[in-house]
Amino acid sequence: MQITLIQGLLIALVVFICAMDKHMETFMWFRPLVVAFFTGIILGDVKLGLEAGAVAELSYLGLLTVGGTVPPDPLFAGLMTTVLAHTTGCDVATALGLAVPFALIGQWIGTATNTFYAGFLPAVDKAAAAGDEKKIARIMYYAWFLYSGLFALAAFLSVYAFQGGIRMFVESFPEWLVHGFEVAGGLMPAVGLALLLVVMLKKENAAYLLAGFAIMIICNCANILPVAIIAGCIAFVGFNRDVEMNKQTGTSTEKEEGDYEDGI
Numbered sequence: 001m002q003i004t005l006i007q008g009l010l011i012a013l014v015v016f017i018c019a020m021d022k023h024m025e026t027f028m029w030f031r032p033l034v035v036a037f038f039t040g041i042i043l044g045d046v047k048l049g050l051e052a053g054a055v056a057e058l059s060y061l062g063l064l065t066v067g068g069t070v071p072p073d074p075l076f077a078g079l080m081t082t083v084l085a086h087t088t089g090c091d092v093a094t095a096l097g098l099a100v101p102f103a104l105i106g107q108w109i110g111t112a113t114n115t116f117y118a119g120f121l122p123a124v125d126k127a128a129a130a131g132d133e134k135k136i137a138r139i140m141y142y143a144w145f146l147y148s149g150l151f152a153l154a155a156f157l158s159v160y161a162f163q164g165g166i167r168m169f170v171e172s173f174p175e176w177l178v179h180g181f182e183v184a185g186g187l188m189p190a191v192g193l194a195l196l197l198v199v200m201l202k203k204e205n206a207a208y209l210l211a212g213f214a215i216m217i218i219c220n221c222a223n224i225l226p227v228a229i230i231a232g233c234i235a236f237v238g239f240n241r242d243v244e245m246n247k248q249t250g251t252s253t254e255k256e257e258g259d260y261e262d263g264i
Helices: 005-024 032-043 046-059 074-088 092-098 100-130 133-161 163-171 175-200 206-219 225-263
Strands: none
Touching: 005 032, 005 074, 005 133, 032 046, 032 074, 046 074, 046 092, 046 175, 074 092, 074 100, 074 133, 074 163, 092 100, 092 175, 100 133, 133 163, 206 225
């Protein structure tokens, strides 16, 4: 399906806002699920946006920036998974595999702008030494707008200006190559979840993972929502328990300090 100029401009605006949020990390709008959802609304296919966002979110869930290592961009992954599935008619798993090069474009933009920002550091140091907070804020805003503007421009070119060439390029792929992208796209969510578990899985949480797995297998659930609700309840109970334990620990410490002060 063809993307109109208005849709291309609206998508560029959404990408600009989400890229700005990525710099601030305030609302987490840059995540694939959110970007794909808004893209689906603009394209008139919310269901496709949610499907594409779900598989892209799982795939890029465990990709974290560690030191100077910049992972493929999740914002572009969610965007282009939705756009490619919409314009080429392929399923979301295939579109996810095809969206990897576009995620690398987002990665390159991030690396290039971060390198460019190094040139602003002397000015920031001088402003900090002079106590000029407004100048520091202006430099930060310039950097945010530059980063978000490059993302919006790349998104507009990808989804509108070059959409005909991209669609022809994808349609020229042989069937075996398309099937390969489909298989790769089907594996990526599992890889993303495995990467997340490497970071957050601890022996204290292993029992919850096993319990969720057992529930899904025994009940043969086609929907993970019941398990997610149960997990939310467990997390809520655990949070309240930790709060109460912290209060008791704080009270005990205050009593000990008070006895000590009375003795003095």
